Each structure stands twice: as structure tokens, then as C-alpha cells.
Amino acid sequence: MARFRFPVLIALAVFIVALALTAALKDSHYILLSLVLLGAALFPLFAGLERRPIESRELVLLAVLSAVAAVSRIPFAALPSVKPVSAIVILSAYVFGAEAGFIIGAVAALVSNIYFGQGPWTPWQMFCWGMIGLTAGWLRGTWWMRKRTGMLIFGFVWGFLFGWIMNIWYLISLPDAFSWKLVVSAYIASFYFDLAHAVSNVVFLSLLAGGWIKVLERFRKKYGLLQKE
Template sequence: MNIKRTQLTLQRISRIAILSALCVVFRYAFATLPNIQPITAIFLIVSIIFGIGDSLLIMAVTMLVSSFLLGFGPWVFFQILSFAVVLCLWRFLLYPLTKILKFDKIKTVTLQAFLAGMMGIIYGLVIDSCYAFLYNMPWWSYVLAGASFNLAHALSTLLFYPLLLPILRRFSDEKVV
């Protein structure tokens, strides 16, 4: 790993702050629509453009700051934990899989969007498991109760990913597909 990449330079801190602020604004703007938010797509795209470290920092700052606007409780820790699981799964397993498969650019972005949508389902399953543990309830009851919300999260991520990818890709120094 490059030493320069791990240092918190002023440029990197500024990028983290600006993208976190953008995500907080998006999260607050879409708060009336349950689980329809572009932030999951942003976190996933940032993890491939700037690395998992920046993505985790942006996600944690977004969740903490937006919780002051939308409500703070033990679920904030579960949101951070769930997004961390999703981001690690995406960055180290699913995104490299899309690079191994040799498709043209459109098919690759379509596959990435589909897998990004699946990350919405995975996020829902992880956070539903955390809630079931917190409230000592049967796991399947939370999964069934949250199925429509998880589906909405998956569909919104599937739609936002290809829309936001070319916008966020402009901030990168390297080619990202």
C-alpha cells in the first residue's frame, strides 16, 4: 500500500468532508422516502475510486452527522456496522469479480449496478439481524417485516449507481469502470 495514500492530507480530508456533507444532504432530502437513498451507491462508488478507507470514513461521518438530524440511538451503531460489512463485501469480493469477467463497458456497469442493488438486500439482512439481536426477537420476523424496505433500498441503489458513477468518476485520477 502506498504511504502517501494512507496519510490524511488536506486534499483527502477536504474530499471526505465534502462527500460526507453531500451524503448527509441526500440522506436528509430523501428521509421522507423510506430506504430510497443514493448514499449506498455513493459509498460503493467511493470505495472503488478512493479506496475502502475513505469510503468507511465518509460512511461513518455521514451516519453520525445525519443521526443528529434524523434521530440518534443504538441503531446508528448498527447502521455503521451494516454498511461496513456491505462495503467490505463489495470492495473485496463483488467489485473484483466484475473486473475478472470480461464484458464491454455497458455490460460491466450493468452488472455492477445489479450487484450494488444486491448490496441493499445484504445491508437489510445485516441490520435486521442486529435489530433482532437488540430486541431479542425472532430473526425471521424482522426479515419479513423489512422485506419491502430492503427491496426499495436495493432498487434505489440499482438505479442511483449508474447515474452517480460517471459523476463521481470525474474526481478520480485513474480509470474506473
């Protein structure tokens, strides 16, 4: 894990800088920013190529998990903020680490928006889901994440953090002058959706955690994929 931490931090810095640029560039360059952030998400993987040979089946695994996370949004399209994406990203990062979680989360956001529609919100979603994977991977060895209750609380908290970060994009995009009243109104208005996301994370983690972790661990051990540091 240590050898990937520096590339991951560089990628995270690129994410933050690119998100800051959305305040100035707004809607007209969101596709370019999305591609820049996708490159940032993949940077740790490319850096890993310089340190050890990475097998094609590892790339396939990351692509499949990203696709599964992306497609999982579609059946729940009619239910705002209810989606298993965060749970899948958390479980993938728990087994394969922060690097994989970061990539899966960011790529899933970009790919799923091919169906839901790309927009200036896409880079922010990539950042949020990437951060969910990153933090889940960093914490996977702690006693907190190893307990089912701890993992559920982690998912619940990130349901709110996801919405709070997305609110920043919303506030930046408004033509109105900044005011704390506007900020409070935005966060109050988003409470229901944030709560729905948080609760759905708990539900999906409860349903998927046992089976998914066993299956992914089996793949990791049997084929030596993305071995823990």
C-alpha cells in the same frame, strides 16, 4: 492497498466487537458506542499517517464526500429505505479504495443521524455503510465491478444485506425470548424495505455512476489524491 488492509481489518474487528456489546449495553450507551466505532472507522486513516504524509486536501475530500453522502438522505426522508447514500459510498470506494469507502460510509451514517436522530441503530448503520464501502473498494479492480451491470448487481445485493444486518440489531433489542418464528417474521416484515433499498441503489448507481466516476477520477489524477496502490 495492501499496506492499508491490516489497519482496515483491525478497525473491522473493533466494529464487530462493539456491535456485539450492544446486546448487553442496549440503548443507554449507544452514543459512546457510536464514537468508538467512529474512531475505528478513522483508524486506517490515522495508520496511513504513519506510512506516508497525508495532505489536508485529502482529509477535506473525505470530509466532503462523507457530508454529501450524509446530506443526500434528507431529501428522501419521506421515502423509507430510498436513499442515495449507498450509491455514493460505492462510487467513492470504487475510485479511492476500501480505506476511503470504509471511512465515508461510517462517518456518513453518524453525521446524517444528527438530523434523523441518534439511537442504538446508529452503530449498526455505521457498520453497514462502512462495509459497503469496504467491500466495494476491495472489489473495484475486479472485472465484475468494472462492468456497469456488475456494479448494479453489487448495489442491489447490498440493499438486502444492509437490511438483513440491521435486522440483527432489531432482534437483539426485543425483550421477547429468541425463536426462529420471530426471526422469520422480522425478515419477512423487512422485505419491502430491503427491496426498496436494493432497487434505489440500482437507480442511483445508474444515474450517478458515469458522471461521479469521471469527476472523482479527475480529482484523483489531477491532484494526486488518495492514489490507488
